[in-house]
Amino acid sequence: MKTRVFTRRQFIKLSMGAAASLGLTKLALGDKLLAQESTALKPAVVWMSGQDCTGCTESVLSVLTPDLRDFILDTVAIRYHETIMAGTGHVAEFALDEAIAEGGYVLVLEGSIPAADSRYLEVGGAPLEDKFIEAASSAAAILAVGACAAYGGIPRAGVPDGQGAQYFLDKHNVVKPLINIPGCPVHPIWFFDTVNAFLAGNSIPVDQYKRPLAHFNYTVHQNCHRKGNYENQSYLVDWNDPAQKNLCLLLKGCKGVDTHADCPLIKWNDGVNWCGENNAPCAGCTEPQFYDQFSPLFKKQ
Ligand code: SF4
Numbered sequence: 191m192k193t194r195v196f197t198r199r200q201f202i203k204l205s206m207g208a209a210a211s212l213g214l215t216k217l218a219l220g221d222k223l224l225a226q227e228s229t230a231l232k233p234a235v236v237w238m239s240g241q242d243c244t245g246c247t248e249s250v251l252s253v254l255t256p257d258l259r260d261f262i263l264d265t266v267a268i269r270y271h272e273t274i275m276a277g278t279g280h281v282a283e284f285a286l287d288e289a290i291a292e293g294g295y296v297l298v299l300e301g302s303i304p305a306a307d308s309r310y311l312e313v314g315g316a317p318l319e320d321k322f323i324e325a326a327s328s329a330a331a332i333l334a335v336g337a338c339a340a341y342g343g344i345p346r347a348g349v350p351d352g353q354g355a356q357y358f359l360d361k362h363n364v365v366k367p368l369i370n371i372p373g374c375p376v377h378p379i380w381f382f383d384t385v386n387a388f389l390a391g392n393s394i395p396v397d398q399y400k401r402p403l404a405h406f407n408y409t410v411h412q413n414c415h416r417k418g419n420y421e422n423q424s425y426l427v428d429w430n431d432p433a434q435k436n437l438c439l440l441l442k443g444c445k446g447v448d449t450h451a452d453c454p455l456i457k458w459n460d461g462v463n464w465c466g467e468n469n470a471p472c473a474g475c476t477e478p479q480f481y482d483q484f485s486p487l488f489k490k491q
């Protein structure tokens with residue numbers, strides 16, 4: 191049996207190839223030269239996790255179109271992402287510090303930042319809020335992805351009192367271009383369209399809550415297939431009655447009238463369906479009022 195001997199450099203290159211096949215563009219091994227070779231000319235992305243369920247990461251990673259491999263391997267250089275990076279512990283934190291020192295990246299925040307006490311969320315032995323201020327200060331732009339990062343979301347309703355990125359940065363006098371891409375979770379197309387527009391240098395018109403108008407210009411209600419029944423005041427009151435299947439879900443707590451998103455147009459799960467088509471009332475997950483001011487979700491307020 192033949193034995194092949196690798197130099198350290200060859201080993202790291204081989205490891206980077208393996209990491210790339212797993213969807214990683216940078217291996218957090220601390221070899222700056224090789225890392226720069228793999229990320230040269232590609233816009234850097236740093237993805238930080240606040241108080242989250244990782245649902246937005248799951249949503250983005252689950253997309254079939256666009257091809258995720260093209261995005262991760264060819265379009266951007268993901269410098270830090272707790273869920274998908276190869277490095278862990280101190281090695282991962284080193285990668286984050288290295289990216290912050292270089293600056294100029296797109297900073298993505300998934301999850302909220304606790305307002306009640308910074309000890310609710312610590313990373314690398316220190317409050318996440320300190321590292322987020324540091325990362326935000328060196329970023330070219332910030333994307334607050336998902337309801338929690340945008341406006342506090344579900345964690346705002348609980349003891350930690352989650353804050354959205356813009357609210358938090360305003361308190362700490364950090365001024366950066368920021369776009370909110372809310373949702374619980376974020377829709378992968380909302381994310382990719384916004385990132386691609388940013389990378390192309392296109393302007394991204396936003397509404398009063400900093401949501402891209404391309405996807406948040408209309409209410410869910412305006413495009414809902416049950417709208418005719420809403421206008422006729424034909425409401426579903428009994429989930430078990432097949433005759434009521436397509437009636438308006440207003441009395442079951444639907445927030446579609448007050449919720450801006452194009453879910454009925456682009457649908458979810460790569461165009462398969464959306465909440466209303468799946469007989470679930472819109473929970474209003476793209477609005478700043480979600481979740482605390484929209485709950486209980488299944489009752490008309
Ligand atoms: S189900 Fe909701 S979004 Fe659809 S028509 Fe009724 S209130 Fe509007």
Ligand code: SF4
Pocket residue numbers: 373374410449450451453464465466471472473474475476
């Ligand atoms: S239909 Fe409503 S609850 Fe469902 S994903 Fe769209 S905005 Fe969120």
